[in-house]
Amino acid sequence: MFSKNIQQKIAFHIFRLLSFSILGVLVWILGFIIYNGIQVINWEFITAFPKEGMTEGGIFPAIIGTIYLVIGSMMFAVPLGIMSAIYISEYASNQKWVKFIRIMTNNLASIPSIVFGLFGMALFVHTFGFGDSILAGSLTLGILIIPLVIRTTEEALKAVPESYRLGSIALGATKFQTIKNVVFPIAFPNIMTGIILSVGRVSGETAPILFTVAAYFLPKLPQSIFDQAMALPYHLYVIATSGTDIEASKPIAYGTAFVLISIVLIINLLAGWIRRYFEKQNPK
């Protein structure tokens, strides 16, 4: 049989091959989108409305819609998620209860996003009567990412050494003062990273907005949170599958994909940058 060293060499080469092929797939996807997308990218594409049955013009309203949805869902999910996480990891004393909440949050995180869409439609669009609106879409997306916010915040809080809490408590600080002045600031960069990653998630989701906010085409920008909006992922879906002339709008589809990927990429870079910035401020 093969000697140990040859086995190790073979294993090593197989692993390397696998990791390179994953990298290859990634580069291929990105290259494909960038190559096809960049040809239609120009100032007009980013700042103009769609024209000629969405075969020409730009994607401005979809970009704006996605920005509104990101802001709306964050305004809902971030405070709620952070406060829940603080409760779970700092306050709750009943460990069984905490475990139960944690299991439920994880379950929530593994529900397919189309189910959230359906739930959002039933609850926000119909029961609460918000109609197809930025409000309903933001709340639906918010629920989708709350588990992510909770989990990253919880991990960030758990990573704060106990000695800081004890140090603060021993000086007569209350638990709340300790969390507010010591624990939270230390955990903040990691919490921020989690939030930014969930921004990336929100900007790319199609299913939750399908029945709650997304419009096929709107001639003007939304005026209030009770208006419908266009959004990048849904716009991409529409022009790739049910546009007036699918062949003619193909470049626009690639351009939209390019913008979407760029946004997510920029957000991820931003996450890393913010994290490094705060780490420099508070060396560990």
Add this chain to the structure above:
Amino acid sequence: MMIEAKNINFYYGNFHALKGINIAIPANTVTALIGPSGCGKSTFLRLFNRMNDTIENAKLTGECLVNGQNIYDKTVQVDALRKNVGMVFQKPNPFPKSIYENVAYGLKVNGVSDKKYIAERVEQSLVAAALWDEVKDKLHQSAFALSGGQQQRLCIARALAISPSVLLMDEPASALDPISTSKIEELIHGLKEKYTIVIVTHNMQQAARVSDKTGFFMYGELIEYSDTKKMFLNPENIQTQNYITGRFG
């Protein structure tokens, strides 16, 4: 008496960690607590600023008095108690804030907002902790830029800033080099004019150097408590003698 324990028993679940402890510690003295590791010194120390409160399934019987008041009485507010009974930990644990903010922290969380007063207290506390000359030009730099010994003195300054009358120290020099250790010991010597100090140490020479009184713990019991000189020259208990002469632990 500044600190008194009357028939203290403490349990972690079923584990009987402190057994019938009685002690009376006079004001403005340094008391060293020695004994083999795991004998309950830290547990005992933490009773006096109620840092054991949050431990689940822990149980305490008996009375702990500070300045004549039972600190486990329902009328006692824990944060007020901790303002009066400061603590310095084994590993220096300054906050990831500036040197100034570290010292000011205790004042701020206790409701002091007068900036001038805070600035005065910060300086006084750093002077009292023998750190002022080393940091006066970099008060607004991160506390993490300081050496381990300086960080520990910063933690002492932080504890002094809120004017406690008792200072509990749990092996405050065990993570430090010999030079930093002797600085801390010198400091403790000077502090007893104003504070009552209880220091846990595993280092017998240290106990002999810094303390007026020494308590020897073993298996959760206080075996002997007397003047340090007497304890080291002429201990009453054979177990104390064995431990001090190195025949145990």
